[in-house]
Ligand SMILES: O=C(O)CCC(=O)C(=O)O
């Protein structure tokens with residue numbers, strides 16, 4: 001802990017009390033391996049594992065995803081190097097609108113009263129699909145532009161494969177979803193959580209569900225998932241990516257079968273933590289609502305139709321708080 005333990009963090013960083021206990025040991029987040037989908041048996045097994053994971057946890061660790069390990073490692077490395085730059089070099093990219101092509105921010109939600117307390121975090125974001133203008137990306141570290149552009153393209157290709165598998169795992173045609181993702185968007189957010197002298201008093205990112213369709217995350221330990229009423233710390237497997245269901249897959253694809261689950265990021269006193277979250281969603285003009293094939297008398301539509309852009313703007317203007325945005329689309333019963 002070193003000299004950090006002498007410092008106290010300012011009161012605005014103190015997080016609100018949380019009713020859920022931590023459970024580090026009892027639960028394992030599911031693992032899904034998609035390395036061998038050509039063989040019928042292993043495809044069936046993978047699809048079943050995928051469906052079970054999406055219905056019960058809303059989170060899984062993905063193996064056999066095909067993203068080269070060196071590229072993932074390089075992406076992490078350029079992210080750490082960027083966050084190591086002096087504040088004035090990062091603030092050149094400052095933006096308070098996460099729908100911008102590129103931006104850097106730290107606690108801007110506090111100033112907009114979107115959060116009850118400040119979070120122990122700064123972040124950089126960029127569009128990967130459609131790709132942002134590379135000249136808007138950091139020049140330092142020198143390989144940032146190339147590495148982040150390649151990583152974004154690989155992750156977008158993986159997202160399209162996953163979309164097919166999600167569709168099949170629900171008994172639909174693999175291509176069923178692609179048509180609903182007109183104008184697809186992939187944005188990448190690098191989260192940086194510096195070491196904190198009083199980690200238990202604050203939070204890196206507040207409990208929330210992701211508003212997009214699904215998220216592909218590379219991270220070191222610190223992510224917690226709400227499962228059976230407790231916060232479960234996800235222990236990353238070597239080479240695995242974490243995938244989580246967002247609000248759009250809960251609503252659009254599955255009429256509430258898949259779960260967009262709350263998660264949060266905790267901080268620690270020893271070392272800086274970085275996570276790389278890639279958010280896949282339909283275009284802002286896409287119509288969202290339960291897929292007709294999954295609506296019937298036994299399972300009536302549980303959500304109203306909307307446009308993704310309307311949903312995104314409404315959610316971003318409310319406090320980042322648990323699943324408050326999704327409840328606005330719930331059909332009253
Ligand atoms: O830092 C993490 O592991 C999670 C980040 C996250 O949930 C997000 O950016 O939406």
Ligand SMILES: [Fe+2]
Pocket residue numbers: 208209210263
């Ligand atoms: Fe998230």
